[in-house]
Amino acid sequence: xxxxxxxxxxxxxxxxxxxxxxxxxxxxxxxxxxxxxxxxxxxxxxxxxxxxxxxxxxxxxxxxxxxxxxxxxxxxxxxxxxxxxxxxxxxxxxxxxxxxxxxxxxxxxxxxxxxxxxxxxxxxxxxxxxxxxxxxxxxxxxxxxxxxxxxxxxxxxxxxxxxxxxxxxxxxxxxxxxxxxxxxxxxxxxxxxxxxxxxxxxxxxxxxxxxxxxxxxxxxxxxxxxxxxxxxxxxxxxxxxxxxxxxxxxxxxxxxxxxxxxxxxxxxxxxxxxxxxxxxxxxxxxxxxxxxxxxxxxxxxxxxxxxxxxxxxxxxxxxxxxxxxxxxxxxxxxxxx
Amino acid sequence: xxxxxxxxxxxxxxxxxxxxxxxxxxxxxxxxxxxxxxxxxxxxxxxxxxxxxxxxxxxxxxxxxxxxxxxxxxxxxxxxxxxxxxxxxxxxxxxxxxxxxxxxxxxxxxxxxxxxxxxxxxxxxxxxxxxxxxxxxxxxxxxxxxxxxxxxxxxxxxxxxxxxxxxxxxxxxxxxxxxxxxxxxxxxxxxxxxxxxxxxxxxxxxxxxxxxxxxxxxxxxxxxxxxxxxxxxxxxxxxxxxxxxxxxxxxxxxxxx
Numbered sequence: 001x002x003x004x005x006x007x008x009x010x011x012x013x014x015x016x017x018x019x020x021x022x023x024x025x026x027x028x029x030x031x032x033x034x035x036x037x038x039x040x041x042x043x044x045x046x047x048x049x050x051x052x053x054x055x056x057x058x059x060x061x062x063x064x065x066x067x068x069x070x071x072x073x074x075x076x077x078x079x080x081x082x083x084x085x086x087x088x089x090x091x092x093x094x095x096x097x098x099x100x101x102x103x104x105x106x107x108x109x110x111x112x113x114x115x116x117x118x119x120x121x122x123x124x125x126x127x128x129x130x131x132x133x134x135x136x137x138x139x140x141x142x143x144x145x146x147x148x149x150x151x152x153x154x155x156x157x158x159x160x161x162x163x164x165x166x167x168x169x170x171x172x173x174x175x176x177x178x179x180x181x182x183x184x185x186x187x188x189x190x191x192x193x194x195x196x197x198x199x200x201x202x203x204x205x206x207x208x209x210x211x212x213x214x215x216x217x218x219x220x221x222x223x224x225x226x227x228x229x230x231x232x233x234x235x236x237x238x239x240x241x242x243x244x245x246x247x248x249x250x251x252x253x254x255x256x257x258x259x260x261x262x263x264x265x266x267x268x269x270x271x272x273x274x275x276x277x278x279x280x281x282x283x284x285x286x287x288x289x290x291x292x293x294x295x296x297x298x299x300x301x302x303x304x305x306x307x308x309x310x311x312x313x314x315x316x317x318x319x320x321x322x323x324x325x326x327x328x329x330x331x332x333x334x335x336x337x
Numbered sequence: 338x339x340x341x342x343x344x345x346x347x348x349x350x351x352x353x354x355x356x357x358x359x360x361x362x363x364x365x366x367x368x369x370x371x372x373x374x375x376x377x378x379x380x381x382x383x384x385x386x387x388x389x390x391x392x393x394x395x396x397x398x399x400x401x402x403x404x405x406x407x408x409x410x411x412x413x414x415x416x417x418x419x420x421x422x423x424x425x426x427x428x429x430x431x432x433x434x435x436x437x438x439x440x441x442x443x444x445x446x447x448x449x450x451x452x453x454x455x456x457x458x459x460x461x462x463x464x465x466x467x468x469x470x471x472x473x474x475x476x477x478x479x480x481x482x483x484x485x486x487x488x489x490x491x492x493x494x495x496x497x498x499x500x501x502x503x504x505x506x507x508x509x510x511x512x513x514x515x516x517x518x519x520x521x522x523x524x525x526x527x528x529x530x531x532x533x534x535x536x537x538x539x540x541x542x543x544x545x546x547x548x549x550x551x552x553x554x555x556x557x558x559x560x561x562x563x564x565x566x567x568x569x570x571x572x573x574x575x576x577x578x579x580x581x582x583x584x585x586x587x588x589x590x591x592x593x594x
Contacts (some may be wrong), residue, residue, distance in 0.1 A: 086426075091425070218439070278428055
């Protein structure tokens with residue numbers, strides 16, 4: 001990369017760091033920047049305490065896990081959207097469009113319905129998430145003349161199938177105990193997120209992000225036709241398999257921790273490409289930081305604008321749905337021209 | 338580097354597409370492929386690239402059966418230049434050409450400075466260095482075709498297969514691509530291109546091969562087609578074929594009567 005190429009990436013990192021620090025200060029219990037810095041540094045440097053214990057508790061027990069969780073979830077959803085858009089050679093797909101999120105939500109609901117131990121929630125979310133992607137992929141393969149149509153219609157169909165599965169689970173769930181748990185879980189919210197959730201989500205994120213960074217150049221080659229890639233000696237099957245597993249693992253883990261948070265995986269990859277161009281060597285790391293910054297901002301809004309918290313999934317839809325419309329109209333105009 | 342097909346046959350289901358096709362491609366030669374729609378030109382290219390496996394017969398590069406080669410090994414000998422089309426994501430011309438380094442790098446490896454230099458060298462060789470930072474979707478069809486040829490050169494392969502390289506290009510771009518192919522042949526590359534234009538096939542190749550009813554009906558020098566019989570038979574049209582002196586060189590013309 002040339003120096004000038006690195007500038008937009010550096011700006012994204014700075015943007016994320018700024019969001020990270022600001023989100024600590026904002027909330028119903030405001031903590032000033034100076035105070036915040038002292039509290040944070042007190043863990044590594046010997047600084048005399050001149051802040052309240054309450055402030056320290058807010059910073060470490062409430063906001064830190066929340067910000068870490070929103071960063072990891074934002075990064076994961078954004079990167080999985082980018083991966084899906086690259087491997088399906090289609091900028092209109094995302095974990096939601098492909099049914100990954102609803103599949104994962106269905107899997108998680110089963111685990112909750114059966115009152116299985118906590119670790120089964122992400123495991124079931126992953127299995128059904130990947131099942132949804134594979135089904136949609138199969139459907140799209142049956143419509144070779146128009147893969148975009150196949151993917152999007154397949155996604156709608158599979159999503160709706162899993163959605164009705166989830167509704168059925170809600171129907172048979174115990175209304176006292178399991179039903180509220182499932183309903184609240186699927187709404188997409190980071191309320192009540194603690195360090196346990198962060199510990200649950202961090203490993204799958206790292207496991208997925210590292211191979212994707214290593215594969216980032218090869219991901220460019222997936223934009224070529226299958227035959228062109230093969231003529232360049234590229235094992236598209238292996239790369240696709242790794243990429244689908246990584247994207248699904250990330251989506252499923254976010255669903256397991258925070259429920260279904262839509263649209264991030266569609267919107268952020270677009271903004272990333274607009275900022276740093278299409279080269280995956282740049283879009284993969286950039287989408288991670290931009291996704292983390294975006295969801296942290298949205299989560300900060302969701303927990304501080306009204307007295308009772310707005311579930312974050314509602315806010316991301318408010319932003320994402322109009323953006324999707326804008327993309328469709330822009331695409332349509334381009335095809336007309 | 339010598340490419341050889343030895344009595345290869347192939348069918349899609351029950352439909353025989355190629356039957357007992359044999360030919361050799363020596364270094365520094367250009368073979369043009371002529372044939373009606375559905376005559377098996379594209380199938381033959383796909384067999385040579387290893388996308389399909391012949392039912393009978395064998396394809397070798399310097400005596401080695403291509404079936405025994407990995408995709409990466411085959412890619413280091415033989416490159417595919419598809420019909421120019423736009424890409425979903427608008428990579429820069431340089432990044433597109435750099436993709437030619439894929440067979441030389443392992444799965445997790447990123448191209449380094451040396452790979453970038455090889456890509457830049459190919460761009461210079463084809464005279465499109467000035468386009469390197471442009472989007473691959475924002476240049477003309479002919480320029481894009483040249484970028485795809487540059488990618489093939491970056492691949493370090495010595496045999497280049499072009500599938501109807503001029504089909505979607507305007508006249509000047511057609512000439513540009515064919516003249517580039519001729520220059521590469523002079524540099525020692527071996528080239529096969531398929532075309533629907535008999536004039537191009539005779540004018541821009543050292544050898545012509547005609548596929549008809551799934552077999553090779555002609556494989557020889559362009560001059561041998563001057564009497565017009567084979568081409569008239571192929572296209573079911575009366576043709577006027579002659580060599581004329583343009584004042585600067587001898588050119589073959591082929592027009593309907």
